[in-house]
Amino acid sequence: MVSLHQHPGSFTGMLMLVIFSVLISSSSSSKLQQKVNVCSKRNPVIFTFGDSNTDTGGLVAGLGFNVNLPNGRSFFRSSTGRLSDGRLIIDFLCGIWCNHGQLVTDLSHLTGYGESLNTGYLSPYLDSMRGSDFANGANFAVVGSSTLPKFVPFALNIQIMQFQHFKNHSSQLAATKGSGKVIDDEGFKNALYYIDIGQNDLADTFRKNVSYARVVKKIPEMLAEIKDAIQTIYDEGGRNFWIHNTGPLGCLPQMLTSVREKIKVLDRHGCIRTYNDAAKVYNDGLRALCAELRTELKGTTIVYVDIFKLKYDLVVNANKYGFKSPLMACCGHGGSPYNYNASYICGHPKCGVCEEGAKFISWDGTHYTEAANTIVASNILSSTYSTPNLKFDYFCNA
Ligand SMILES: *[C@@H]1O[C@H](CO)[C@@H](O)[C@H](O)[C@H]1NC(C)=O
Numbered sequence: 001m002v003s004l005h006q007h008p009g010s011f012t013g014m015l016m017l018v019i020f021s022v023l024i025s026s027s028s029s030s031k032l033q034q035k036v037n038v039c040s041k042r043n044p045v046i047f048t049f050g051d052s053n054t055d056t057g058g059l060v061a062g063l064g065f066n067v068n069l070p071n072g073r074s075f076f077r078s079s080t081g082r083l084s085d086g087r088l089i090i091d092f093l094c095g096i097w098c099n100h101g102q103l104v105t106d107l108s109h110l111t112g113y114g115e116s117l118n119t120g121y122l123s124p125y126l127d128s129m130r131g132s133d134f135a136n137g138a139n140f141a142v143v144g145s146s147t148l149p150k151f152v153p154f155a156l157n158i159q160i161m162q163f164q165h166f167k168n169h170s171s172q173l174a175a176t177k178g179s180g181k182v183i184d185d186e187g188f189k190n191a192l193y194y195i196d197i198g199q200n201d202l203a204d205t206f207r208k209n210v211s212y213a214r215v216v217k218k219i220p221e222m223l224a225e226i227k228d229a230i231q232t233i234y235d236e237g238g239r240n241f242w243i244h245n246t247g248p249l250g251c252l253p254q255m256l257t258s259v260r261e262k263i264k265v266l267d268r269h270g271c272i273r274t275y276n277d278a279a280k281v282y283n284d285g286l287r288a289l290c291a292e293l294r295t296e297l298k299g300t301t302i303v304y305v306d307i308f309k310l311k312y313d314l315v316v317n318a319n320k321y322g323f324k325s326p327l328m329a330c331c332g333h334g335g336s337p338y339n340y341n342a343s344y345i346c347g348h349p350k351c352g353v354c355e356e357g358a359k360f361i362s363w364d365g366t367h368y369t370e371a372a373n374t375i376v377a378s379n380i381l382s383s384t385y386s387t388p389n390l391k392f393d394y395f396c397n398a
């Protein structure tokens with residue numbers, strides 16, 4: 001076991017090590033798992049809330065929907081419920097410190113998926129079938145979730161209510177059986193609460209064919225939901241928050257295909273201007289909300305992460321990253337320019353898929369490929385895009 005402190009300042013390096021080891025191990029017969037301690041102070045605990053950007057199996061478990069291959073093809077080699085060819089951003093962030101504070105550098109044993117799920121991944125709250133281990137927290141994110149309307153599966157407020165049930169039950173178990181395998185009050189206090197939501201609110205509102213002005217008018221209500229969520233978690237004892245803003249909606253092939261011509265004004269990188277502008281208005285509001293809550297809620301640490309900048313950078317600098325068609329889906333129907341057709345979405349038999357190893361940003365027109373998520377995650381870990389500039393592991397070492 002190697003302590004992080006022997007490798008200072010190298011989280012991106014660690015991430016590369018994860019990827020590198022996966023590459024090596026897939027060509028070697030060794031299934032030995034290596035672990036590196038990255039959390040020196042305490043067992044890391046994380047609770048995640050959001051939509052498909054973070055869903056690692058909630059939709060499939062919670063609503064019984066099928067997510068088929070080629071989803072999952074590049075990393076898990078089978079479908080896991082993730083809408084991507086491989087891992088999501090949260091998988092990379094958790095690969096760093098979910099497994100009881102140990103960085104798992106060899107995930108090759110997970111190719112069968114199912115048996116060893118606990119290792120290095122955060123368990124979906126709704127999944128009772130995969131030997132879920134909630135000692136490091138739980139993932140409440142479900143595909144399609146929004147902040148509004150409330151009280152429908154699995155709106156943000158429902159996910160927060162699920163968390164409250166989880167917390168009550170854990171606290172009771174900890175009180176009667178002693179903490180150990182369950183999270184106690186101290187664990188909930190020190191946990192990191194991660195929220196990545198808002199994309200579906202914006203997309204659904206645009207889909208209703210309303211004007212940009214009306215979409216923007218809805219944003220304060222969305223932000224009020226996020227404020228409520230943070231306040232509720234705070235009232236439950238949570239103090240550490242990791243808040244993602246929303247990505248460039250107007251660069252998604254799905255949006256580029258469905259936008260009505262009249263408002264299809266593209267920026268110089270080919271993305272829909274009004275959609276991205278709405279995302280920016282939402283993000284400015286979210287940034288201001290985080291600042292407000294930092295003073296309002298005593299004793300909190302609230303990190304705001306500029307996902308928009310990171311994801312837009314993939315499109316702007318596509319060449320630099322080796323992406324050939326930044327606005328075209330890998331898995332889709334219809335070919336150039338976007339390879340997206342709402343009647344034949346990824347997983348449909350009439351849907352084609354790009355060659356394995358081809359570098360695409362968009363997996364299915366709405367979600368990102370593992371290749372894209374890898375870059376975004378490693379940039380998140382650099383903390384350059386975070387306000388304040390705290391590293392992800394700050395919360396298990398501070
Ligand atoms: C959690 O426990 C508290 C105190 O016992 C109770 O007031 C609250 O209703 C419970 N909430 C849930 C969601 O179970």
Ligand SMILES: *[C@@H]1O[C@H](CO)[C@@H](O)[C@H](O)[C@H]1NC(C)=O
Binds near residue numbers: 209260
């Ligand atoms: C969308 O709204 C515009 C302007 O309000 C209208 O002209 C158009 O017919 C609408 N399209 C659809 C599909 O409802």
Ligand SMILES: *[C@@H]1O[C@H](CO)[C@@H](O)[C@H](O)[C@H]1NC(C)=O
Binds near residue numbers: 333334341342343
């Ligand atoms: C989707 O694909 C079908 C079959 O190729 C085609 O007839 C239809 O026009 C496409 N839809 C759109 C919106 O391009």
